[in-house]
Amino acid sequence: MKRTQVAIVGAGPAGLLLGQLLHKEGIDTLILERRSADHVAGRIRAGVLEQGTVDVLERAGVASRLHAEGLIHDGVEIGFRGRRHRIDLKALTGKSVTVYGQTEVTRDLMNARAASGAPSVYEAEDVALHELGESSARVTYWHQGVAHEVACDFIAGCDGFHGVSRRSIPTSALKIFERVYPFGWLGVLADVPPPWKELIYANSERGFALASMRSPTRVRCYLQCSLEDRVENWTDEQFWDEFRRRIGEELAAVVPTAPSIEKSIAPLRSFVAEPLRFGRLFLAGDAAHIVPPTGAKGLNLAVSDVLYLYEALSGHYREKTASSLDAYSPRCLRRIWRAERFSWWMTRQLHRFTDDAFGTHMQQTELEYLFESQAAQTSMAENYVGLPFSGYGEKW
Ligand SMILES: Cc1cc2nc3c(=O)[nH]c(=O)nc-3n(C[C@H](O)[C@H](O)[C@H](O)COP(=O)(O)OP(=O)(O)OC[C@H]3O[C@@H](n4cnc5c(N)ncnc54)[C@H](O)[C@@H]3O)c2cc1C
16 A cells, blocks of 8 residues: 555645645655646636745745746725726735736646655546544545555545545534525636726616636636526627626726637525534535635645645654644635635625515615725735735634
């Protein structure tokens, strides 16, 4: 049987980043990924990085292209009743966010992993976790028709919402908190220079729209859609027509009808599984929690979990005590719930909910208050740029 110190399940941003941080600390890892490397590298997802995320990527030694190509944004805009209101993140908090696609973060991490020589197995089938409560855990999987077994000290479950890790924990040992929203986001990616300088979140009577970008030549735009909707129902022309109706008159005139290079529908959900540890298994990223993308927190939260897990594991190997491992879940959960609250709040204020006249009044009142009150804008801004990480060894 092969052996490694930490078996990492999943080569999304969480698994790859954890592998890179642990490798730099001299800790052995094996990454097991169900899909092919090409599939992982091509997945279109998040694109807004908090400063704390950029700092962790720097620490992992994978931020040089991010610094060269990432777009620094000092503000975001909210469109409501035909007017756009700018939230000046930089003036209110001293911080900015960086627009840099998750595909690029993943590519940088995959390149670093390959350069390090640390092992990754793509297209690993039937990954299964064993003996999580024992003195040593095991992972089994199939690769190219051959069965494999690996003994390890710990397993990092970085395999996303649909992965095997969380499902390997007895249901009696987990508390699940969930809210499913009655709509999804239809997203389009197109190779065209964005006619807007910063992200615009629009609350329109026809539903939510988001004008966003991934680079100076690539836009990413979203429309609130019904959960029953299908990508096939939307031609590119229909998408951009509806987008123009929602984004506001001023911008509508300059929105291009660009051919999409990717189009997808994602349901919106809030989800937390507590705790993030079961014996030798530690959950991180989407394996433990989901936020609706409105607050741009999913990827950033995966990165803060990974930083905390890296500090817990390296602290354990350095100090030979259990205290850093015991602190992992409560430390993560404090930040997770704050990001859940903010993502829920953003979603609540910006989308159209049917049959909720009282809720609609509350939403309008909340947005008007936001546009008039610097205190309310500061609160939104400090959450949007990312709340601070708690320090290693701090009481949380
Ligand atoms: C369609 C979509 C759009 C999104 N858009 C945004 C956005 O605009 N903004 C934002 O902030 N966030 C967004 N998110 C969320 C963000 O992308 C995630 O929070 C982030 O990818 C979490 O990283 P992760 O590594 O924890 O999980 P993932 O990226 O999901 O990676 C998990 C990995 O584990 C692998 N895996 C799964 N099961 C197994 C198994 N049994 N064995 C081995 N490997 C396995 C998967 O193939 C995957 O590579 C989006 C998510 C989705 C799904």
